[in-house]
Amino acid sequence: xxxxxxxxxxxxxxxxxxxxxxxxxxxxxxxxxxxxxxxxxxxxxxxxxxxxxxxxxxxxxxxxxxxxxxxxxxxxxxxxxxxxxxxxxxxxxxxxxxxxxxxxxxxxxxxxxxxxxxxxxxxxxxxxxxxxxxxxxxxxxxxxxxxxxxxxxxxxxxxxxxxxxxxxxxxxxxxxxxxxxxxxxxxxxxxxxxxxxxxxxxxxxxxxxxxxxxxxxxxxxxxxxxxxxxxxxxxxxxxxxxxxxxxxxxxxxxxxxxxxxxxxxxxxxxxxxxxxxxxxxxxxxxxxxxxxxxxxxxxxxxxxxxxxxxxxxxxxxxxxxxxxxxxxxxxxxxxxxxxxxxxxxxxxxxxxxxxxxxxxxxxxxxxxxxxxxxxxxxxxxxxxxxxxxxxxxxxxxxxxxxxxxxxxxxxxxxxxxxxxxxxxxxxxxxxxxxxxxxxxxxxxxxxxxxxxxxxxxxxxxxxxxxxxxxxx
Amino acid sequence: xxxxxxxxxxxxxxxxxxxxxxxxxxxxxxxxxxxxxxxxxxxxxxxxxxxxxxxxxxxxxxxxxxxxxxxxxxxxxxxxxxxxxxxxxxxxxxxxxxxxxxxxxxxxxxxxxxxxxxxxxxxxxxxxxxxxxxxxxxxxxxxxxxxxxxx
Numbered sequence: 001x002x003x004x005x006x007x008x009x010x011x012x013x014x015x016x017x018x019x020x021x022x023x024x025x026x027x028x029x030x031x032x033x034x035x036x037x038x039x040x041x042x043x044x045x046x047x048x049x050x051x052x053x054x055x056x057x058x059x060x061x062x063x064x065x066x067x068x069x070x071x072x073x074x075x076x077x078x079x080x081x082x083x084x085x086x087x088x089x090x091x092x093x094x095x096x097x098x099x100x101x102x103x104x105x106x107x108x109x110x111x112x113x114x115x116x117x118x119x120x121x122x123x124x125x126x127x128x129x130x131x132x133x134x135x136x137x138x139x140x141x142x143x144x145x146x147x148x149x150x151x152x153x154x155x156x157x158x159x160x161x162x163x164x165x166x167x168x169x170x171x172x173x174x175x176x177x178x179x180x181x182x183x184x185x186x187x188x189x190x191x192x193x194x195x196x197x198x199x200x201x202x203x204x205x206x207x208x209x210x211x212x213x214x215x216x217x218x219x220x221x222x223x224x225x226x227x228x229x230x231x232x233x234x235x236x237x238x239x240x241x242x243x244x245x246x247x248x249x250x251x252x253x254x255x256x257x258x259x260x261x262x263x264x265x266x267x268x269x270x271x272x273x274x275x276x277x278x279x280x281x282x283x284x285x286x287x288x289x290x291x292x293x294x295x296x297x298x299x300x301x302x303x304x305x306x307x308x309x310x311x312x313x314x315x316x317x318x319x320x321x322x323x324x325x326x327x328x329x330x331x332x333x334x335x336x337x338x339x340x341x342x343x344x345x346x347x348x349x350x351x352x353x354x355x356x357x358x359x360x361x362x363x364x365x366x367x368x369x370x371x372x373x374x375x376x377x378x379x380x381x382x383x384x385x386x387x388x389x390x391x392x393x394x395x396x397x398x399x400x401x402x403x404x405x406x407x408x409x410x411x412x413x414x415x416x417x418x419x420x421x422x423x424x425x426x427x428x429x430x431x432x433x434x435x436x437x438x439x440x441x442x443x444x445x446x447x448x449x450x451x452x453x454x455x456x457x458x459x460x461x462x463x464x465x466x467x468x469x470x471x472x
Numbered sequence: 473x474x475x476x477x478x479x480x481x482x483x484x485x486x487x488x489x490x491x492x493x494x495x496x497x498x499x500x501x502x503x504x505x506x507x508x509x510x511x512x513x514x515x516x517x518x519x520x521x522x523x524x525x526x527x528x529x530x531x532x533x534x535x536x537x538x539x540x541x542x543x544x545x546x547x548x549x550x551x552x553x554x555x556x557x558x559x560x561x562x563x564x565x566x567x568x569x570x571x572x573x574x575x576x577x578x579x580x581x582x583x584x585x586x587x588x589x590x591x592x593x594x595x596x597x598x599x600x601x602x603x604x605x606x607x608x609x610x611x612x613x614x615x616x617x618x619x620x621x622x623x
Contacts, residue, residue: 015524015559016523016524021517109558109559
């Protein structure tokens, strides 16, 4: 059967009448239809049958989970196009859908002709992915040549400082080795950090001890022959960022108690957050469970910008419905982890213009931190879609965060100076939103964005997701 | 009764339902979806709708008769009913739901109760009409005829 016949559609709607009608309509379009009346069921199905669906259509109002949250999950974990449906056509709702990454928003009653065309979303996404990967490789080459090897993770961490002489010697040797392979004209192979690979990584980190960890040690323990020290180094960097973000969120949760905000999570939302967190927990083989990623990403979502102004000390004010620490079973001591970075002044390079951000919630695009931490400018990405490629080496962390960083006594917040994404002044300017693929990871993102978003990389390490990403 | 007469009656009756706003174009969509693989599609869908609506109406009645009314829940139920009535094209129910939701926003119990009554009434009406329509269909089929498909 010619495309789009056989398109595999998952329809999620708690209304049995609509579910039956949509099923019939989609079948008439020659699509392969699976129906689901609960969001949780839908997620389960999607996880069980990775690569088993091409597109998801879901009603916004589901009893067990907010449709927008389902939308986020699907976009992050499975990276599938999602179409939202509702009988409610209020512009604000539609906008919310688009912001959460819906590739379309259909109003009920839905006509068959609207369903006939849904294949275009699948098609468009595929084309763009290929394009992104291609241009991504081009940019990578250029930047490698521009920056030279010294800026690679290897050079970076080496110069930063293994202060132990023995190790340094060994590292210097390694550096020479790497240099041989690190010919700028050679494209670095992209590492797919699958769930399994990541678990090996985390295991190695835990074995070594987070404050003693280093790419070479991890690499040795992981025993993955094709993995390079550089791969591990950049992954480690992201991991650290992720952990420190988690830590800040935990602190925030602690300090958050007194702040009431009507726009914040309602009880229902908090309830559903717990639900999602527990869903993630149940994912047995997936590192996702360890991170509870969805919880993290969702948390960013409902925050009202008002809270941030001056209220919070340099942390993301994101309410957490459930103690995050419980979920981070593999991480020995997040407190320790982030304090190892405390007292460090990291300045991230300002993001270059080739950074495209995935969808942002319109309520939080303009964000500036006042008060205690004047230099931090955060972008709340509730669509945490910044995919840092492992091949990417410019994460200029001055100083080596891995060894014996003096803890300056401040409980958790690392003092990190970040430049505003778009450089101009205090206010973050509007971010470019790619409407149709708001959910997609932008392959153009290379730099470490404000902490919040960078960590979100961690959020989605599902195999299928990465596999798709690497599909060429 | 002759098949042709039954069929004519069917067509006229259907037309009146549209004219009087009981049904809208969505119902026609349903009829068009019906085919040999699903000869009873419309009846099945409408039956699902009846079941679901009755459940929602019961929930609504209960919710509005609480000591302290949870309008969020009431609104959610009305929203659901609005959605499902739109699925079969039950226009008057849908409109009654829209009015109902406005009163929910105002948290006006009295008005909400009146709206509930209104919705229940519309539901009964359209249920009767559709039951009549399906009976006509059955009679046509029993008489050996085929059910006319609306434009």
